[in-house]
Amino acid sequence: MVYLTRRERFNAAHKLWVKDWSEEKNREIFGKCANANWHGHNYELFITVKGNPHPQTGFVMNAKTLGSIVKKHIIEKLDHSNLNLDVDFIPSNIQPTTENLVMLIWKELESKIEGCQLHSIKLKETENIYAEYFGE
Numbered sequence: 011m012v013y014l015t016r017r018e019r020f021n022a023a024h025k026l027w028v029k030d031w032s033e034e035k036n037r038e039i040f041g042k043c044a045n046a047n048w049h050g051h052n053y054e055l056f057i058t059v060k061g062n063p064h065p066q067t068g069f070v071m072n073a074k075t076l077g078s079i080v081k082k083h084i085i086e087k088l089d090h091s092n093l094n095l096d097v098d099f100i101p102s103n104i105q106p107t108t109e110n111l112v113m114l115i116w117k118e119l120e121s122k123i124e125g126c127q128l129h130s131i132k133l134k135e136t137e138n139i140y141a142e143y144f145g146e
């Protein structure tokens with residue numbers, strides 16, 4: 011089994027906020043992510059698929075095709091968006107955290123990968139923080 015990873019990048023704004031909490035508590039828990047007028051991150055997304063290299067091409071999956079699928083279904087929707095308001099696959103009642111995003115991106119992509127299997131979705135929100143999802 012070989013694991014192939016494609017990286018894509020996008021920039022997006024969000025706000026993390028719990029209505030039932032005071033502004034102080036939201037600030038304390040979410041920090042800058044609770045900013046009233048939104049704020050942004052430069053995200054890095056890693057999509058890993060797994061399978062056996064094809065005998066003729068030597069590919070687990072054509073990395074260009076994988077890039078096109080990810081761009082069409084994920085990056086075009088997320089890039090320069092407001093993650094709380096603009097994206098059809100992010101429900102409005104869900105906090106757009108890195109943790110929730112990896113699960114939602116998995117759901118969007120899983121059925122679109124052909125000829126191999128989706129293995130993981132990894133999303134870096136900052137240099138030092140990322141979340142990773144393996145489908146369960």
Ligand code: NI
Nearest residue numbers: 024042043051
């Ligand atoms: Ni944030």
